[in-house]
Amino acid sequence: MEKTGMSRAGDRDLQDLDCLIVGGGPAGLTAAIYLSRYRRKVVVIDDGNSRAKWIPRSHNHAGFPDGIGGEELLERMRVQAQRYGTRIIAGRIDTIEGEWGCFTAEGSGLSLKARTVLLATGTENRRPDIDPQTHREALDRGQLRYCPVCDGFEATDCAIGVIGADGRGVAEALFLSTYSSNITILAVEAAEIAPEDRSLLANMGIEIEPHPLLRLEFTGKQVIAHLKNGETRGFDTVYPALGSDSNDQLATVLGIEMGDGCCIAVDQKQRTSRQGVYAAGDIVYALDQISVAMGHAAIAATTLHNDLREQEGRTAGS
Numbered sequence: 001m002e003k004t005g006m007s008r009a010g011d012r013d014l015q016d017l018d019c020l021i022v023g024g025g026p027a028g029l030t031a032a033i034y035l036s037r038y039r040r041k042v043v044v045i046d047d048g049n050s051r052a053k054w055i056p057r058s059h060n061h062a063g064f065p066d067g068i069g070g071e072e073l074l075e076r077m078r079v080q081a082q083r084y085g086t087r088i089i090a091g092r093i094d095t096i097e098g099e100w101g102c103f104t105a106e107g108s109g110l111s112l113k114a115r116t117v118l119l120a121t122g123t124e125n126r127r128p129d130i131d132p133q134t135h136r137e138a139l140d141r142g143q144l145r146y147c148p149v150c151d152g153f154e155a156t157d158c159a160i161g162v163i164g165a166d167g168r169g170v171a172e173a174l175f176l177s178t179y180s181s182n183i184t185i186l187a188v189e190a191a192e193i194a195p196e197d198r199s200l201l202a203n204m205g206i207e208i209e210p211h212p213l214l215r216l217e218f219t220g221k222q223v224i225a226h227l228k229n230g231e232t233r234g235f236d237t238v239y240p241a242l243g244s245d246s247n248d249q250l251a252t253v254l255g256i257e258m259g260d261g262c263c264i265a266v267d268q269k270q271r272t273s274r275q276g277v278y279a280a281g282d283i284v285y286a287l288d289q290i291s292v293a294m295g296h297a298a299i300a301a302t303t304l305h306n307d308l309r310e311q312e313g314r315t316a317g318s
Contacts, residue, residue, distance in 0.1 A: 006051035013087065014112045017041050019304060020105055022093050022250060023120030025050030027281025027293035029077035031118050031306045036084035040308070043112060044081065046104075047092045050074060051122060052290060053284070056140045060150055061290055073290075093158035096250055099278030115276070116304050117254075119264065120297065121247035122282040128163060128188075128216060128240050138218045145239050149289065155237050160184070161225055163213060165191035170201065172241040173316070177204045184233065186213045186225060188242075209233065211266055216297055260285045270300035271307075278304050 035042045055070030067231035094107035105112045138144035162173045165187030184207040217224040222234040245251025246262040257273035259265035280296035
């Protein structure tokens with residue numbers, strides 16, 4: 001990935017873009033590939049925080065029967081986008097203003113002008129209190145997992161701990177019951193589980209640990225959950241079900257309509273409520289999967305290209 005410091009405001013490579021893509025994850029890079037192949041001038045600004053980079057190895061991404069790591073997948077996509085002319089810059093966009101045909105973006109020493117903007121800023125998982133190195137190593141060993149849709153199959157017949165004694169934790173534990181009959185819900189504080197959910201969990205044989213979680217230990221073959229009453233529980237793997245936070249700062253700056261409280265609302269063509277701004281990936285309300293993000297991106301890029309082409313046709317005829 002190209003790294004850049006201060007970019008000159010007069011740099012034409014950053015001043016006459018057809019599209020500025022904010023976000024270098026699967027959605028942003030897929031959109032870049034499509035738009036570059038549509039012969040559009042595209043820049044991707046990537047702050048390096050795509051959730052995909054944390055995937056040790058994905059086994060449900062079609063076309064990779066032996067699986068593929070998140071970092072490798074992103075690198076392949078970067079190379080592909082750059083092959084067709086996309087410029088990828090490591091950095092962060094803090095503000096965007098303007099309107100259809102003339103947006104100005106500023107941030108981390110950057111100043112860019114683009115006719116359109118595609119937001120692919122994604123979301124961030126809320127993590128347990130674990131230091132970054134331990135967190136990475138636990139992910140790599142499969143002792144810590146965030147996406148049962150992605151890797152529940154790999155947890156088949158494991159002793160699973162689900163961190164989060166609320167509606168999210170209940171939903172995740174029930175989903176994982178497809179793969180294991182040994183599931184325990186762990187509360188960070190007091191459990192907040194409705195009576196009807198308790199009955200449903202009991203019917204599925206899912207245990208609710210009555211004592212809150214103090215900390216997690218990943219030093220051995222098992223994950224050791226230290227409880228606040230001094231006892232411990234051992235698990236093969238744990239799933240934090242603590243929710244996530246949308247990277248919606250730019251959407252807020254642009255005054256874009258949100259859906260479900262935290263995700264960008266789009267139409268069927270991935271247009272947002274602000275003309276000239278499109279959105280794709282986890283920042284849009286949908287199933288948070290790489291395949292879905294890539295589908296969003298293909299639709300958004302094609303819509304964006306056609307919208308520009310229509311505008312260009314009107315301008316040429318005037």
